[in-house]
Amino acid sequence: MSKQNTAQNDTRANADHADIAALPFEKALAELEDIVRQLEQGNVALADSIRIYERGEQLKAHCDALLKQAEARIEKINLGAGNAPAGTSAFDPDG
Template sequence: MGTQPEIAALSFEEALKALEDVVRRLESGEAPLDESIELYARGDALRAHCQSRLDAAQARIEAIVADRDGRPVGVKPFDDAAGPA
């Protein structure tokens, strides 16, 4: 497992694919116990990395909500920024 790229360098899509591979390998039941433990630890790190990337993306797409005078008073999710569909 030492040849796998560092998790921090992976894009969201690469990390998600790697996580799916880990899950598939664990679910197959073919990995020995020590490898299963390493796979589980890597899977947890990949999950955390994916969540971090999603959180960062959400923060970037939030819209600033302004009051009548144009002062920022909060944020609203990107989904609400466009108004009703």
């Protein structure tokens, strides 16, 4: 594959993933779950598998970032005046 083809594919991939930044967490997670299901079933051509795997990686990163933002907001809410704990613990996603 030439450098020009690689650059074109990278540009196309970036355009394909540009919409991810606008997705709310729930939609991004649902799409990621759909991608995992498709890949687990194994009924996807190799080239398509690679393409949707790459999108899945982008969706995962987006979901991780949104979760970290939510965690930071919850911790901020739990802090009292002067950043002293207000009697609650840091956010624990596992309960």
